[in-house]
Each structure stands twice: as C-alpha cells, then as structure tokens.
Amino acid sequence: xxxxxxxxxxxxxxxxxxxxxxxxxxxxxxxxxxxxxxxxxxxxxxxxxxxxxxxxxxxxxxxxxxxxxxxxxxxxxxxxxxxxxxxxxxxxxxxxxxxxxxxxxxxxxxxxxxxxxxxxxxxxxxxxxxxxxxxxxxxxxxxxxxxxxxxxx
Amino acid sequence: xxxxxxxxxxxxxxxxxxxxxxxxxxxxxxxxxxxxxxxxxxxxxxxxxxxxxxxxxxxxxxxxxxxxxxxxxxxxxxxxxxxxxxxxxxxxxxxxxxxxxxxxxxxxxxxxxxxxxxxxxxxxxxxxxxxxxxxxxxxxxxxxxxxxxxxxxxxxxxxxxxxxxxxxx
Numbered sequence: 001x002x003x004x005x006x007x008x009x010x011x012x013x014x015x016x017x018x019x020x021x022x023x024x025x026x027x028x029x030x031x032x033x034x035x036x037x038x039x040x041x042x043x044x045x046x047x048x049x050x051x052x053x054x055x056x057x058x059x060x061x062x063x064x065x066x067x068x069x070x071x072x073x074x075x076x077x078x079x080x081x082x083x084x085x086x087x088x089x090x091x092x093x094x095x096x097x098x099x100x101x102x103x104x105x106x107x108x109x110x111x112x113x114x115x116x117x118x119x120x121x122x123x124x125x126x127x128x129x130x131x132x133x134x135x136x137x138x139x140x141x142x143x144x145x146x147x148x149x150x151x152x153x
Numbered sequence: 154x155x156x157x158x159x160x161x162x163x164x165x166x167x168x169x170x171x172x173x174x175x176x177x178x179x180x181x182x183x184x185x186x187x188x189x190x191x192x193x194x195x196x197x198x199x200x201x202x203x204x205x206x207x208x209x210x211x212x213x214x215x216x217x218x219x220x221x222x223x224x225x226x227x228x229x230x231x232x233x234x235x236x237x238x239x240x241x242x243x244x245x246x247x248x249x250x251x252x253x254x255x256x257x258x259x260x261x262x263x264x265x266x267x268x269x270x271x272x273x274x275x276x277x278x279x280x281x282x283x284x285x286x287x288x289x290x291x292x293x294x295x296x297x298x299x300x301x302x303x304x305x306x307x308x309x310x311x312x313x314x315x316x317x318x319x320x321x322x
Binding site for chain 2: 011014015016018020021022023024025026036040043044046050051052053054055056057058059060061063064066070072084087088091092093094095096097098099100101103105106107110134135136137138139140141142143144
C-alpha cells in the first residue's frame with residue numbers, strides 16, 4: 001500500500017498526539033482538513049493492511065506490576081518450527097524472532113512475578129530438552145521505543 | 154491498587170480503541186462507566202504512569218525501515234550511564250537497555266538500530282562504536298518475526314486466548 005501525505009500525517013498524529021476527548025477522530029479530522037469519516041476509513045485501511053499493528057492504550061507494564069525479560073535459545077535448525085509453536089503458545093511470550101546467529105530464537109517473557117517467568121523457562125527447557133537458554137533481564141532502561149516519525153512530504 | 158473495574162477498562166483499552174465517532178462512550182458501555190468517567194480514568198492512568206498514551210503501534214518494516222539489527226555491546230560499568238544517555242538521544246536507535254551479563258554471552262548492553270539495508274546497519278553500528286569508543290559488539294539480525302503481540306494484562310484466567318483487536322473491525 002502506498003501512503004499518501006495525509007496518511008503520513010495521520011500516522012504521525014496517532015502515534016503521539018491522539019486526543020483524549022469525546023470525539024477524537026473529529027479533532028484529528030480538523031487538523032488534517034478532512035472529514036471524520038475519512039479519518040476513520042483511512043485508519044481502518046491502515047489496520048487492514050497491517051501498517052498499524054495495534055491501536056489502543058499503550059501501558060507501562062512495569063507500573064502495572066509486570067516484568068519482562070529477553071531470552072535467547074540455541075535451537076537446531078530442524079527443530080525451529082516445532083519449538084516456535086511451543087513458545088508462541090504462551091500468552092506471556094509476546095515477541096519471538098528468528099535471528100541469524102548461533103543463538104537463533106530470541107523471545108520476550110512478560111509476567112507479574114519472577115516465579116511465573118522461571119516456571120515458563122523451566123517448562124520450555126523440560127519440554128524441548130534444550131538447556132542452552134539465556135535469561136537476560138533488563139537492569140536499566142535508557143529508552144523504550146518507539147514512534148517512527150514518517151516524512152510527511 | 155487497581156479495582157476490578159479499572160482492570161477491565163485497562164483490558165478493553167489494551168485490546169483496542171473502537172473506530173467510531175464516540176469511542177470512549179462505546180468502551181464505557183462495555184465496562185459500565187460513562188464516557189466522562191472513562192476519559193477521567195484515562196487521564197488518571199496517564200498521570201499515575203500506568204499508561205503512556207493512546208495511540209497506534211506501526212509495523213515498522215512496512216513504513217520504510219526495512220532493516221533493523223539488535224546490537225549487543227560490552228560496556229564497562231562505569232561508562233554505562235553516560236553511553237546509555239547518549240545513545241537514547243538518537244532517533245534511529247529505538248531501544249537502549251542494560252541487561253544481565255552472562256559468562257557464555259559476554260554482553261551487558263542492548264540497542265535496536267534501524268536502517269534501510271543490512272549493510273547500512275553494519276555501517277551505522279561502526280559509527281556508533283567509534284563515537285562511544287567501544288570495540289566489543291555484535292550485530293544480531295532477525296530473519297523472521299515469529300510472534301509479535303501485545304501483552305494482555307490481567308487475563309491470566311483466560312489462558313492462551315489470543316485477543317485480536319482486529320476482530321473488532
């Protein structure tokens with residue numbers, strides 16, 4: 001899908017300055033000089049084409065009592081599909097990437113207790129028989145994402 | 154502590170904001186709050202730091218950042234603060250974390266960098282390395298996104314149920 005300048009402006013606005021008012025889409029429409037209906041149909045289209053992957057509240061997991069960690073695993077290439085299926089089945093595992101490295105499966109675990117995280121990792125080790133699993137909890141956050149400013153030209 | 158009603162509202166907000174002209178009224182109907190109360194609660198969540206904002210998360214591969222690399226670094230403890238602050242300023246570095254060090258994985262600092270191609274990622278990492286005076290680093294490229302979902306808070310009892318906001322379109 002080709003983004004036009006209005007899509008780009010809209011994407012910049014909805015990433016950072018979504019109005020918290022009764023009629024937020026109308027307010028965005030005024031800023032963009034288009035109708036509210038057009039804002040809604042553009043957003044619908046951006047979601048359907050998966051340019052917007054999520055649209056809603058962005059929460060601070062730590063202040064809600066959740067803690068995340070990053071894990072890396074050395075998985076033999078022929079077992080990647082099987083182990084991906086196992087890992088992706090956990091709701092607490094929100095991100096999982098195949099990476100071009102000896103440690104080839106990298107995933108994040110987000111839970112509200114370190115015991116729950118430890119249980120999940122133990123279960124994965126037990127079910128897969130793979131012990132080479134690094135648990136890399138964050139010790140300091142300097143920057144957590146993530147708006148992509150689009151060139152509006 | 155959060156009340157059950159607040160948790161329900163957080164869950165709804167997390168699932169997604171309706172695409173209708175009164176989205177907060179619609180959310181309110183689901184959780185038994187007026188539109189005005191929903192708006193107040195959101196302001197309160199932001200004020201207390203529970204919520205960062207309402208907004209969209211983009212699939213960045215689709216908006217022109219074709220290549221990204223996780224760069225893992227080893228940075229001496231006494232330089233972490235300064236380098237962390239420095240790298241956080243850069244708009245093409247989206248995540249900057251200090252993480253636990255392992256003997257078998259001798260890195261303690263993680264960044265995500267974004268460029269158009271892998272070659273440009275290598276070049277960018279080399280520029281960063283020169284700027285911060287750190288030689289021990291590696292780029293780890295992703296070849297496939299196997300899963301990327303958002304956390305569904307307070308839903309432990311509905312185990313493994315993937316709530317997809319797109320079901321609401």
